[in-house]
Structure formats: C-alpha cells, structure tokens
Amino acid sequence: MTRPILTELLAELCAAGILEDAAPAGPELLAQSWANGLAGAFTGRARVEGRELRVRIGIPRRFPNVLPRIYVLDLDSRLPHVHKHGYVCYSEHDGVLLDRRDAVAVVADALRMALELVASGLRGDNSAAFIEELALYWPGQALALSMVSPGEEIRWVCGVRMSQWWHLFDNRAQANRVLPGLPAEQVLYVPLHEVTRPIDSTPSEWGTTEITRFIKQNLTDAQRKSLHMQLRGKPRTSSFVVVRVPLPRGGQCLIGVEYLGIEGEHPLTRRPGTAGAQAITVFRQDLDYLVARGGGLAAVRRSRALLIGCGAVGGHVAGELARAGVQALTLVDPDELRPENAYRHVLGQPLASDVLRAFLKSPAKVHLLNFELKTHYPALTVEPVAAAIEQAIEAGTIRLADFDIVVAATGDPNVDRWLNEIALDAAEAPPIVYTWLEPLGLGGHAALIAGHGPKQPRPAGCLDCLFTPAQEERAPALCNRAAFAAPGQAVTRELAACGNAFTPFGSLDATRTAELAVRLALQAMTGEHRGALLRSWKGDPAAFRTAGYRTSPRFEEPVERLEHAGEVFSQPHCPVCAPPFMSRRAAAPG
Amino acid sequence: MTNINPYLATFDETIKLDWDRTGVLRERRNVILEHLRARLDGPSFDPCNQGSYDLRTGVHPLSGDYDIDVALRFNTTIDEWPDPVALKQRVLAGLEDLGSSVRLRRPCVTVFYRRGDEPLYHVDLAVYARDAHERLHIACGKPGDRPDMRIWQPSDPQALGAFIDGRFKDQDRVQFRRVVRVLKRWKDERFSSEGEAAPRGIALTAAALKWFRVERRQDPVDMRFHYDDAAALLAMVKAMHEYPERRLKAKLPVAPGNDPFERMTERQMEIFREELERLERALTTALGSPDRDGACDVLRRVFGDDFPGPEGKPTRKRSAIVASGSAA
Incomplete structure (x- = not known):
C-alpha cells in the first residue's frame, strides 16, 4: 500500500x-513490536459492556488482501481469544x-467482530475457549514432535532427545524405525478425560505448582491411584510427561x-517431592491427527493395503493410499525403475543421486518407493516385495x-484376470x-470387485465379467467391455529398438487414473x-x-455416468464368477 | 440356456449368397447383357438386380441351380408397346445366338446354363416399361396366351428394397436379412422333396415384413447393440405358428400388393404350418439345451447339414491374442 493511499x-x-476520538498512530508507536507488519494504525475508544476501552486498529501492509x-x-x-498486546x-x-x-x-466489520468477542469474554460466556486454546497459550520453552497415538490409558511411551527437540514415539520399535541408533528414554503419557474447570490464569505465567495442579486436579481418582502406584519409590532426577487434553468442541x-531436578517422589504422586x-x-x-488434518478417513486408519504394480499409476496410488491414512502398505513389483519413464513416474530419476544409490538394496521400484514413502510418512509401515505377484502368492510371501x-495397478489384463480367479477361489479375500489407463490421454478405469469372508457368499461380479461378451453376442471377441478404444487396435510406439515398445500416456493421465482408483478403494473400505x-474418466x-x-x-x-x-x-453368465463355480472354466470359451 | 447366436452367425456365413462374391454369376449376367445390347432390335434399357439379389436375402440353393434376377427397364412406354409379349420376343431374338438355352416364360425371359443334365444356373430377365406417369410395369404373358393374359402389370423391381430400407435402419436391416435367409434355407431344406408345397422365397420375405421384430439389447457397459437373431427368429416363427387364422396372409407392401401365400393350397398351407411348429419346437429346445452339442444337433435336423455340427466350432474363430490397449 503506498503512503498517499494509506494516509487517505x-x-x-x-x-x-467507527471509533471515538480516532487518530493515526505516530511513527514511535509503529516502531513497537506489536506493529510488526503493519503499514499504519489508528487508535480510538469504544464502549464494550458498559466499559470504555482503548482500541487500536492496525492496517497490515498486505491489506486488503488480509484482515486488519x-x-x-x-x-x-485475561479474556479468551485476546492475546499478547491485546491482539x-x-x-x-x-x-x-x-x-x-x-x-x-x-x-x-472486523472491529464489530472483535468487540463482540471481547464483550463475550467480559460477560464470561466463552471461558471454555481457554481450554480450546490451551496448546496456543502453553509457553513451550522446548519443543516436541509426537508420533504417539493418543489413547485412553496412562502408559509409558518413548522419547528421543535431539538437541532442543524431543521426538516422541508409541514404542521403541517405532523410534528405532524412524530414528535408528539413538538412545530412547521412557516418557509418561497421561490422558486427561475431562477438563471441567476453566483455567483461572495465564499458563504462560504458571510455575511448577500451577502446572502440576492443573494436571492433578483433572485426573480421575483411578488415574491418580494408577500414577501413584507406577511412580512411587522409583527415584529419578528428571521426567518427561506428555498430557492429552480433551477439547470442549471435540478433538484433543x-x-x-x-x-527436572526431582528430589523425593515424582511430582505426580500423592506425596510429591520437589522439582x-x-x-x-x-x-x-501421529497418524490419527495428520490423517484427519490431511482429509483422510477414519475408517482407513490402521488398515493394511496391498499395491500390485508400482508403475506410473501405482506410484501415485501408493502416495495417495499413504495420505489417506493406511497404516501398512505392501508393494509388489518385480521391475526396476527405468530412466525413460522418469517423466511419468512419481519417483522421477532418483538413481541419479549417489546417496540414494548407496542406501538402496536394489534399484527395484518397490525399494525406491519404500524409501520415498518412509521419508515422507515415517508412521507408515512399508513392505517392499520385489517379485511378480504370481511368484509372491505362490511362494506364500503374500x-x-x-x-x-488390494489395488492392482499392473496395467496387464492377463495378470489381473489371474489374480481375479485366485481371489475368487480363496476362502476369503479383501x-x-x-x-488401468488407455493411451494418448483417452481415459482411465478403476473396477472394484467386492471381497468376501470365509463363510460369506461371493457377491456377483468379478473382473472377468468385463471380458465376458453379452449372452446374445453373435461373434464373441476377446476384448474388455470397459475400453474406450474400439477393439482390435494396437496402440504402442517404439522410440528405440525392438522390445522398447511403450504405451503413450503422460503423468497427468496416470495421476488421474490413480485418483479414480484410490477414491474407489477408499469407498470400498x-x-x-x-x-x-x-x-472411468475420459479425456480429450x-x-x-x-x-x-x-x-x-x-x-x-456422458461423464456423469462414467466417472x-x-x-x-x-455378467450373469460369466465363466468365472457365475454359479456353478465348479464347472466354470471347463465351459469357458477362452 | 445356450447362446446359439454364434452358430446361427456361422450358418448365415455359409448359406448367404453374396452378390459381391459370386463372381461367375455376375460375369455371366454381364455377358448376357452385353450380348443383348449388341443384338437387340428395339429400345435401349437400363438393367438392375431385382429379387433376392437386390434385397440381399439370397441363399445358396441346395440343388446348385442358382438363379439371377435381372430387371431390364426399357426406355420406352407401355403405350408404344401395347403387347408386352412383343417386346419380350425382341429380347428372346436378341439372345438366340448366345449358345445357351433361352425360353420365353410368362414372367420373364430365362437363359439356362447346364453342365450335362445338371442345371448350373439360370438368368431371369424381366422386362419393364414406364407408363405416361413414369410408373414402371412388368411385361406378363407368353406367345399363345389370350390377350387378357398378355398385360403390363404395375411393378417396380426396386420398390421392395426401398421399402425395407425405409422400415429397418442399419444393423436392424442386417438382422432382418439374416432371419429371412435362415428361413429360406429352412424352406429349401424342409420342402425340397415336397415340390410345389414350398412357399416361395418372396412369401417368406413378405412374412418377415409382417411378423419379424428386431431383437437387440444394448450392453450397459460397452454400449454396443447385440443382435439376438435366435430370439428374433423364434419370435417370428412363433407368431406365424400362432396366427389365429387358418391361412397365413402377408400382403406385399409394394405394387402389385399381392399376398404370395395365396398360391398355396389348403394342404400346402397345412404342411407349412406343421413345419413352422416343428421349427419353433426345435428352436425352443436348442435355446433351452444345457450344452452346445445338444443345441446344434437339434438345429441341424431342421436347418440341414450346413448348420454347424456339434464337432464344428464357429468358423469365425475369435482371436486368442489381441492388443489390450491398457497400461499403468
């Protein structure tokens, strides 16, 4: 904002x-820390709940792109939602x-909203908001990153200190996986169940007594007893306690x-020493928080997913399954990453990095993808299997x-149809x-086949139904009924020699197909x-x-129908899934 | 339940008389027309196919006696040739030194080709001329007929084809033709020893125009239309068999608008309807058969040996290796 416009x-x-006796703030006032980022400000008076208050209105440099x-x-x-400098x-x-x-x-409008909030605070209407904002007021002389899943029981979790930061984990195994080789300490996790009393002063001003009282007064009797039993008679000089606070409007x-410097019993026992x-x-x-924050689904958390095929589509599927919140992801693909696919694969050209090359067991896609996923989502468990799915299943690895x-993103209908029969024959299957996608941006498809439990009937419909011609077909041909390309056309290109034929499609096509598949997978879950x-999605x-x-x-x-x-x-006459199952393949035409 | 459509499709491929593929017949027709043009003492003419060639409902004859129907549309008027037989005699004279047997018959002039005593094929040449309103008439009668039998009768050799084109579009029309062909072969097969008991081919075409209904279903996934010839055939045969009157009636929708079933005697009609009942039974049995072998057996009994047998797979074998067009 230019100076003349601001002045105006x-x-x-x-x-x-809007304010009584309003006057622009002088340069001295604007030089103070509260005015950081402001282009200008003015001060005046307003009446709130019968009281006359001084009010400052700051105009940020980015105004009106941001709020005043x-x-x-x-x-x-102290009033809820009123912070340092009266902000x-x-x-x-x-x-x-x-x-x-x-x-x-x-x-x-901004002034009206702010004064309404102040009025509510003065009347005492919104004192619960103190608890809502507790984490915000918590002074934080040090910082901790927590992957601990907040549960309902008091328990010991694990902490690793790295310089000024603590890293908290559910257990030692998780700590070792994410930060291998570093010493871990026991950390006490205490979940408060209900914080009924409003906090009567500012946490930032609390000392040891106030902090300990806050925890203790919100414990249940059973928790007090449990803590006393666990902590008494175990001398220690320091103790990290992570406290779960339930928030009035939901969440935690x-x-x-x-x-530090504990003398005598732990401060959270019935007869505390000094500290x-x-x-x-x-x-x-933690996964629950990050997944919810990232728009993931509760039903998907703690689930186990199998991804078959880690190519252009599968690579994106892996990332989206991780972001949706699956806890464990098994990757199956026998192939190595080929540099010519760098510009349509989520991994790009990672092998150009010496560091990565030295780190990896092999350049198989599954190992590269494992590294990529674990780097970004440390809570995710990834199991790479560098084999064809047929081998992995026959060997009992999978x-x-x-x-x-299961998401099958091999793009190979022969492998898919084999897997379909294996799944239908199994006593239970998810x-x-x-x-798969079609060339030259024509479109992509995702077909969901229902799972079945050990004693459940298999629901109608399987992948082979797509390859089963209509009952009245006069000239049954081998083709996929879902295809956007008319049958009988070979759409591959060769850039190099024989054996380098590839199907022309781009990263955007792969991304869109993966999105379609993962959405359908999540809806199934x-x-x-x-x-x-x-x-199916259809392109240009x-x-x-x-x-x-x-x-x-x-x-x-129309897109509405397809997508x-x-x-x-x-197909009621599908040779694979239509009853009777026993005689099916003998009667199938191919 | 057996899908007999692939077998019907194979059957149709076997029995279909494809004008584009019957090179010898087409060549012979052209030889005759060139011969006639060169020697005809009379007005000029424009030839065109008519009958089952024009309608594409022709089937290979069991006897080997192929016939080709050609319409000669003369550039003259019926007023200039009040006696139609006179014009037909000019045609006969024009073909006399062709080297084949040529006869002037009531509806046409016929050229016969034989190998020894076996008839190979014959070419029927029907003679047409226009009236003052440009409407075509066919020359009927032969020398020696009474004057009232020597007449110009309103008839357009291509009107029936145009009517069918208007009634059925694209693949619907193709199914119509397939069903007619199957019925014609059935007729040849079942009535070959009955002589005149057989209904004429045109009667089956007229019947199809009255009783045939297109049977197709759109696949909800691939959105293609699948034509169910077995269902169409069964429905038509059933409708004819269950026709409430004693005699089947199916008037042609174009001039002269006659009913080709009229020529059948009561006894012939009775036999015809009994055969229809047998055909309906065979189709129902085949469709309900649990396996293809049984279905083919039953159908071979009504359609003859050209119907694919239990051991014979459809000739249009599906490819076992095709481009999948999919990737990931």
Whole structure:
C-alpha cells in the first residue's frame, strides 16, 4: 500500500466514526513490536459492556488482501481469544472473502467482530475457549514432535532427545524405525478425560505448582491411584510427561512438561517431592491427527493395503493410499525403475543421486518407493516385495486375506484376470480395485470387485465379467467391455529398438487414473460400495483420433455416468464368477 | 440356456449368397447383357438386380441351380408397346445366338446354363416399361396366351428394397436379412422333396415384413447393440405358428400388393404350418439345451447339414491374442 493511499485510508477511517476520538498512530508507536507488519494504525475508544476501552486498529501492509488487526487495551483480566498486546483473534485468516472495493466497511466489520468477542469474554460466556486454546497459550520453552497415538490409558511411551527437540514415539520399535541408533528414554503419557474447570490464569505465567495442579486436579481418582502406584519409590532426577487434553468442541491436544531436578517422589504422586517444571510445546505428528488434518478417513486408519504394480499409476496410488491414512502398505513389483519413464513416474530419476544409490538394496521400484514413502510418512509401515505377484502368492510371501484392500495397478489384463480367479477361489479375500489407463490421454478405469469372508457368499461380479461378451453376442471377441478404444487396435510406439515398445500416456493421465482408483478403494473400505463397480474418466480424444485410432461406443457416454455414477458390470453368465463355480472354466470359451 | 447366436452367425456365413462374391454369376449376367445390347432390335434399357439379389436375402440353393434376377427397364412406354409379349420376343431374338438355352416364360425371359443334365444356373430377365406417369410395369404373358393374359402389370423391381430400407435402419436391416435367409434355407431344406408345397422365397420375405421384430439389447457397459437373431427368429416363427387364422396372409407392401401365400393350397398351407411348429419346437429346445452339442444337433435336423455340427466350432474363430490397449 503506498503512503498517499494509506494516509487517505487512515483519514477516511478516522472520519468514519467507527471509533471515538480516532487518530493515526505516530511513527514511535509503529516502531513497537506489536506493529510488526503493519503499514499504519489508528487508535480510538469504544464502549464494550458498559466499559470504555482503548482500541487500536492496525492496517497490515498486505491489506486488503488480509484482515486488519484489532487490539484492545486496558483489559484488567485475561479474556479468551485476546492475546499478547491485546491482539484479538476475531476470525480465522483462511477462508474469508474481503470486499476489497470497500476497505472502510472491512475495517468496521472486523472491529464489530472483535468487540463482540471481547464483550463475550467480559460477560464470561466463552471461558471454555481457554481450554480450546490451551496448546496456543502453553509457553513451550522446548519443543516436541509426537508420533504417539493418543489413547485412553496412562502408559509409558518413548522419547528421543535431539538437541532442543524431543521426538516422541508409541514404542521403541517405532523410534528405532524412524530414528535408528539413538538412545530412547521412557516418557509418561497421561490422558486427561475431562477438563471441567476453566483455567483461572495465564499458563504462560504458571510455575511448577500451577502446572502440576492443573494436571492433578483433572485426573480421575483411578488415574491418580494408577500414577501413584507406577511412580512411587522409583527415584529419578528428571521426567518427561506428555498430557492429552480433551477439547470442549471435540478433538484433543497434547502438552508437555519436563520435570527436572526431582528430589523425593515424582511430582505426580500423592506425596510429591520437589522439582522444577518446564512447559514443552508438543506438535502432533501421529497418524490419527495428520490423517484427519490431511482429509483422510477414519475408517482407513490402521488398515493394511496391498499395491500390485508400482508403475506410473501405482506410484501415485501408493502416495495417495499413504495420505489417506493406511497404516501398512505392501508393494509388489518385480521391475526396476527405468530412466525413460522418469517423466511419468512419481519417483522421477532418483538413481541419479549417489546417496540414494548407496542406501538402496536394489534399484527395484518397490525399494525406491519404500524409501520415498518412509521419508515422507515415517508412521507408515512399508513392505517392499520385489517379485511378480504370481511368484509372491505362490511362494506364500503374500496372502490376500492379510489385507483390507488390494489395488492392482499392473496395467496387464492377463495378470489381473489371474489374480481375479485366485481371489475368487480363496476362502476369503479383501475388496480389489483393478486400475488401468488407455493411451494418448483417452481415459482411465478403476473396477472394484467386492471381497468376501470365509463363510460369506461371493457377491456377483468379478473382473472377468468385463471380458465376458453379452449372452446374445453373435461373434464373441476377446476384448474388455470397459475400453474406450474400439477393439482390435494396437496402440504402442517404439522410440528405440525392438522390445522398447511403450504405451503413450503422460503423468497427468496416470495421476488421474490413480485418483479414480484410490477414491474407489477408499469407498470400498468405508463400505460405501460393496458390489462390482466400474468407474472411468475420459479425456480429450483428439490426440487418439488424430493418430488414426477409433473410439468405442462407450466413450460417447456422458461423464456423469462414467466417472461419477459408475456402472455395475456383472455378467450373469460369466465363466468365472457365475454359479456353478465348479464347472466354470471347463465351459469357458477362452 | 445356450447362446446359439454364434452358430446361427456361422450358418448365415455359409448359406448367404453374396452378390459381391459370386463372381461367375455376375460375369455371366454381364455377358448376357452385353450380348443383348449388341443384338437387340428395339429400345435401349437400363438393367438392375431385382429379387433376392437386390434385397440381399439370397441363399445358396441346395440343388446348385442358382438363379439371377435381372430387371431390364426399357426406355420406352407401355403405350408404344401395347403387347408386352412383343417386346419380350425382341429380347428372346436378341439372345438366340448366345449358345445357351433361352425360353420365353410368362414372367420373364430365362437363359439356362447346364453342365450335362445338371442345371448350373439360370438368368431371369424381366422386362419393364414406364407408363405416361413414369410408373414402371412388368411385361406378363407368353406367345399363345389370350390377350387378357398378355398385360403390363404395375411393378417396380426396386420398390421392395426401398421399402425395407425405409422400415429397418442399419444393423436392424442386417438382422432382418439374416432371419429371412435362415428361413429360406429352412424352406429349401424342409420342402425340397415336397415340390410345389414350398412357399416361395418372396412369401417368406413378405412374412418377415409382417411378423419379424428386431431383437437387440444394448450392453450397459460397452454400449454396443447385440443382435439376438435366435430370439428374433423364434419370435417370428412363433407368431406365424400362432396366427389365429387358418391361412397365413402377408400382403406385399409394394405394387402389385399381392399376398404370395395365396398360391398355396389348403394342404400346402397345412404342411407349412406343421413345419413352422416343428421349427419353433426345435428352436425352443436348442435355446433351452444345457450344452452346445445338444443345441446344434437339434438345429441341424431342421436347418440341414450346413448348420454347424456339434464337432464344428464357429468358423469365425475369435482371436486368442489381441492388443489390450491398457497400461499403468
């Protein structure tokens, strides 16, 4: 904001009468720390709940792209949402649309919202918000990153100190996996069940006594007893306690306390000795929190997924399954990453890195992907299997029933159809999503086949139903009924010599196909879809047609049907899934 | 339940008389027309195919006696040739030194080709001329007929084809033709020893125009239309068999608008309807048969040896290795 415009705006705001006796703040005031980031400010008076308060309105340099800042001075007690320097947190900064053509109205609205919040605080209406914001007020002389899953029981978890940071883990195994070779200490996890009493002063001003009292007064009797039993008579000089605080509006936060120089019994026993306490800010990095924060699904957490095929589509599927919150991911693919696929594979050209090359056992895609996933999602357990799925199943390395979901992204219909028969023959099998794409941006598909338990009937519909011609077909041909390309066309290209034929498609096609497949997989896991369902996305056919290829009648179907509704594709006469199962393959035409 | 459509498709491939593939017949027709053009003492003419060639409902004859129906549309009027037989005699004269047996018959002039005593094929040349309103008439009668039998009868050699084209579109029409061909072969097979008991081919075409209904279903996934010839055939045969009147009636929808079944006697009609019942029974049995072998056996009994047998797979074998077009 230029100086003349700011001057004009401040004059206009002062004249608008939103504050009494409004006057622009001078350069000395603006040089103070509260005014960091402000282009200008003005001060005036406002009446709130019968009291006259001094109010400052700060105009940020980025205004009106961001909200103005409101400060309320002269408060003699702490109010929820009122922070250092009297700054009132009256609105979230994200998710608001501002009328950039009427700056005065934006400031007036901001002031109104801030004063309403202050009035509510003065009346005592929103004292619960103190607890809501506890983690925000928690002073945090040190910091901790926590992968601890907040449970309901008091328990010992594990902490690794690295310089100023603590890293907290559910157990030693997790600590070793993420930070191998570092010494770990016991950390006490204490989940508070209900924090009924509002906090009566500012945590930032609390000492050891206030911190300990806050914890103890919110423990249940059983918890007090349990802590006493676990801690008494075990002398220690220091102790890290991570406390789960349930929030009034749902959710929970973690705060940390490190007791130092303990003399006598632990401060959380019934007859505590003496100790100093330091508050520690805890950043949650546990799967539950991160998955929920990232838009993942509760039903997917703690699930085990099997991904068959880690190519362009599979690479994206792996990442999306991880981000959706699966706990364990098994990757099966016999291939090594080929440099020519770098620009359509999620791994790019990782082998160009000497560090990575030295680190990896082999350049198999599964090992590279394992490294990539673990780097980004340390809580995820990844099991790489560098083998063809046929070998892995026949050798017993992979058992379908061990998984909650399978995504088959081999792009090879022969392997997929084999797997389909294996799954149908098995006593139990999870839902399987088969996914593949078509060349030149024509489209991609994901077909969900329902799973079945040991004594459950298999639901109708299997992958082979897509390869089963209509009952009345006069000239049954071997083709996939889902295809967007008319049958009988070979769409591969060769850039180098024989054996280097490839199907032309790009990273965007792979990403879109993976998204379709993972969404369908997640819907299967949440129980939204239980039967066979086919979904397809269709792209621009121009490149395909220009290359001289023909599209199928299915390609002409509306996007709404193909991509959103999906199609039930079971064939009542399918040689694989239609009863009677016993005689099926003998009668099948191929 | 057995899908007999692939077998019907194979059967159709075997029995279908494809004008584009019957090179000898087409060549012979052209030889005759060139011969006639060169020697005809009369008005010029435009030839065109008519009958089952035009309708593409022709089937290979069991006897080997192929016939080709050609319409000669003369560039003259019926007023200039009040006696149609006179014009037919000019055609006969034009073909006399062709080296084959040529006869002037009531509906046409026929050229016969034989190998020894066996008839190979014959070419029927029907003579047409226009009236003052440009409507075509066919020359009927032969020398020696009474004057009232020597007449120009309103008839357009291509009207029936045009009517069918208008009634059935694209693949619907192709199914119509397939069903007619199957019925024609069935007729040849079942009535070959019955002589005149057999209904004419045109009667089956007229019947199809009355009783045939397209049977197709769209696959909800690949969105292709699948034509169920077995269902269409069964439905048509059933409708004919269950026709409530004693005699089947199916008037042609174009001039002269006659009913080709009229020529059948009561006894012939009775036999015909008994055969229809047998055909319906055979189709129902085949469709309900638990295996293909049984289905083919039953159908060979009504359609003859050209129907694929239990040991014979469909000739249009599906490829076992095709491009999948999929990747990931």
